[in-house]
Structures are given as C-alpha cells and as structure tokens.
Amino acid sequence: MPEGLSPGEVGKEISEHRAHAEEEEEEEEKEGSAEAKGRDRVITIIEAVLLAVVAVLAAWSGFASAKWSTQSSLELAKASAARTEANREAYQAADLKNFDALTFNAWFTAYVAGNKAAMRVATERFRPQFLVAFNAWLATDPFTNPNAPKGPTYMPQYAQPELAQANLLDARADQYYALGETAGSNADGYVRTTVYLASVLFLVGISGHFRVRAARTGLVAIGGVILAVSVFLLILSPRPPV
Numbered sequence: 001m002p003e004g005l006s007p008g009e010v011g012k013e014i015s016e017h018r019a020h021a022e023e024e025e026e027e028e029e030k031e032g033s034a035e036a037k038g039r040d041r042v043i044t045i046i047e048a049v050l051l052a053v054v055a056v057l058a059a060w061s062g063f064a065s066a067k068w069s070t071q072s073s074l075e076l077a078k079a080s081a082a083r084t085e086a087n088r089e090a091y092q093a094a095d096l097k098n099f100d101a102l103t104f105n106a107w108f109t110a111y112v113a114g115n116k117a118a119m120r121v122a123t124e125r126f127r128p129q130f131l132v133a134f135n136a137w138l139a140t141d142p143f144t145n146p147n148a149p150k151g152p153t154y155m156p157q158y159a160q161p162e163l164a165q166a167n168l169l170d171a172r173a174d175q176y177y178a179l180g181e182t183a184g185s186n187a188d189g190y191v192r193t194t195v196y197l198a199s200v201l202f203l204v205g206i207s208g209h210f211r212v213r214a215a216r217t218g219l220v221a222i223g224g225v226i227l228a229v230s231v232f233l234l235i236l237s238p239r240p241p242v
Helices: 007-031 034-113 116-124 128-138 161-207 213-236
Strands: none
Touching: 034 116, 034 128, 034 161, 034 213, 161 213
C-alpha cells in the first residue's frame, strides 16, 4: 500500500523553503525594514518547524501503514489457508459418509434377501465409527419400532471428526479474515493521515511564495490546524504490530 508522502519529498520541500527564506532575507536587508524583517523571520521559523514536524510524522505514518498492510496480507493468507483446510476436511467427511451409506445399503440388501453370509461380509466392511452407530441403531429395534431413526447415520453415536474439524477451521478462517479486515482498515487510516500531512506540506510550501504577509500567515495557520488534526488522529490510531 503506498505511503502517499515520503520523507524525501518533505526534505526537498524544506530545502526549497530554506533557499526561499534566504532570498527573502536578502531582499529585506535591501529594503531596510527591521520590523518587517522580524515578522517575516518568525513566520519563516514557524514554517520550518511545521515542515520538520511533518517530516517526522510522515515517516511514522508511512511506516505504520506499511506494517498494518503487511499484517492484513498475513491474516488474509491465514484465512485462505484455513478455509482450504476446512473444505478438504468437509469433502473427506462427505466421502466417508457416502462410503458408510454404501456399506449399509449392501448390508440392508443382504438382510432383505436373508443372505447371512453377505450380511457378515458387509458388516466387516463397516468403519469402526460407523459400526458403533450401527449397533446402537439395531438396539432401537428399527424393523418393528416405527419411532426408530431412519438409519445409523441419524444416530447421535454417529460421529464425524472430520466434519467437526472442518467447522473448527471454518470458524478460525472467519477470525483470521476479521483480523485482516481490521488491519487493512488501520493501514487505510494511516494513509488518510498521510494525505493530511501532504496538505500541510503543500500549504507551507506555497506560503513562502506570497508577498502579502496576511496570505502567508493564513496559509501557515491553516497548515497548523491540519497538522494538529493529523497529530490527534495519529494519537488515536492503533499502534502498528511489532
């Protein structure tokens, strides 16, 4: 994510401001107005201070934005990986349930046909987890009890750890995604503050080119207000991750 304002740009503006201030001092010396010279010198010092503060804050804001942007990418990558693992576990659970249904259908077909040998072969193919649910289902006397569950897979004893793991990974992916969104929002906040700092740089940069002292003072004052707002936003912004 772009920082929006680099320390190099601020340094260039400070250099131009210093050169312009020196030109003004030479002109004032020629004019010989001591009072005007003193006022302009105060404004020049204020401008220099504002530019120096902007340089420091811009560097910090850019650093924090980059850190939060990186953190957002990491969290979103974790969310994607967890979601992929969840889908894999869910597919495996579905495949195992289909296998259990096929083996049960083979047993049920043999039961209807009265083929005990085929029933025994089908039972031997049951998975251990399914066998527990199957025995519990038989205990409900399903062939005479109308209230019995429809099959072993409807029994509470039928456990699918793969499905439970898939749900856990899905919840974890949601958490990672929320963290990634928050980190991205924090990065955007720092970029927004950097834009405010760039506005201060612009206002202070052009103020020195005005010969009218009132206009110059007004631009510096507006820049100072925006800088104060930027400082307030930086104080409220969450610290970047270590």
